[in-house]
Amino acid sequence: MNSTSAPIVEARNLTVDFAAGRGMIRAVCGVDLSLKPGETLALLGESGSGKSVTLRALMRLHPKSAKIGGTIQVDGEDVLALSPSALRAYRGKTVSMIFQDPGLAFDPVYRIGDQIAETVMRHEGVSRAEGRKRGLELFERVRIPSPERRLDNFPHEMSGGMRQRAMIALALACRPKVLLADEPTTALDATVQIQVLLLLRELQREFGLAIVFVTHDIGVAVEIADRIAVMYAGRIVESGACRDVIRNPSHPYTRGLLASRAHGTLGKDERLHAIPGSPPDLSAPPPGCAFGPRCDNFIETCAADVPPEVTVTTGHMARCFRLGALAEQAEPLAAE
Structure with a gap:
């Protein structure tokens, strides 16, 4: 990391409100973030x-009913104005995202290699063959065994750890x-x-x-x-x-x-400390x-x-x- 470089992500006074019943629930309250x-x-x-x-x-990625306030600047772009x-x-x-559950992030009825290829095609205008080649390179990069064969797997045919690696490959597909x-x-x-x-x-x-x-x-x-x-x-x-x-x-x-x-290792009579109560x-x-x-x-x-x-x-x-x-x-x- 270059400590002298300008931030690539900068959020100021970020708020997120969701409609609930007759009012709004504020889930994020004035968050400031900066990332180089x-x-x-x-x-x-x-x-x-x-x-x-x-x-x-x-x-x-929030629904249209959500209200996002404050400012978000990423790589010089005003994200809220896009x-x-x-x-x-x-x-x-x-910006790309690795989701918590890759099994839900992938479309279950399409082969994973096709999903990666289509992502590259849409963003870079390359052929399907080029998109698939990018997928193969990334599968090799994230150390998925037998990468060429695994490109033709459906999500359910991979283990949890392998799906997570495939999710990382998808997230990095467009650099x-x-x-x-x-x-x-x-x-x-x-x-x-x-x-x-x-x-x-x-x-x-x-x-x-x-x-x-x-x-x-x-x-x-x-x-x-x-x-x-x-x-x-x-x-x-x-x-x-x-x-x-x-x-x-x-x-x-x-x-x-x-x-x-x-x-x-906890002793027989030892207990983990717990924060009392629950989040509000x-x-x-x-x-x-x-x-x-x-x-x-x-x-x-x-x-x-x-x-x-x-x-x-x-x-x-x-x-x-x-x-x-x-x-x-x-x-x-x-x-x-």
Whole structure:
């Protein structure tokens, strides 16, 4: 990653609202994101925190009834202002996505090689033979065994790990500049998960990709990310370089996520730490800090207003009224 290069992705005050009943539910609340070429940003948090909603907003994949606010700039383009034809060119060519379930992302009635070939044909105007050749090259690149034969497979004829590799090949078919990965390793066993993460890092170096990687697994975030943004109830509550966030977690929610991760083998009477309570109902969010009802450090101020961003160190911020007091009480956690 070139630390002096300009951001290729920049979102400011991003909001996403969905119609529900008589009102609107705000699933993403004022998110700011910045990503440079060759950099990986991990969006980390529990299910329902707004990670995937944010990711899909970057590609404008939400239904027309959804309202996206703020600004999204990707490779110099105003994404929210793109016409339908420009949006079709943008998806796949500038930005591409690896979906969480490749079994659902592929059309089950078409061979995978044909789906990749058609994607290349539509975006680059090449022949079907050229599109298939690109698919074969990518299958070889993502290390799918017997790649020429596998191009003629239907999605159901591949294992989960192989389908995920085919999904990565499809996402890279038109050589995008930004790759959005929506929990691409969640359904895989540990060995295949590591293989996919190593493959993504290798492909990133080769193609210079900027990657936004959504995960609820802090161990995966540590393996893949340069920077981490922790999301809760639609807001980024802590962000910074991966090393800074892991070594010095400054928001109670981040500390809870770290503490709830298994380290080695638990003893007979040991239990994993669990964050009490559940994420809030976004149709009726609590006043002030959304994490307040689950926080051991809750004070009256927390219910009065949304905490502002507080700088922990350069490039590392958190949203917590008690940030100073917590920093004094807590010892930094060692990096894995």
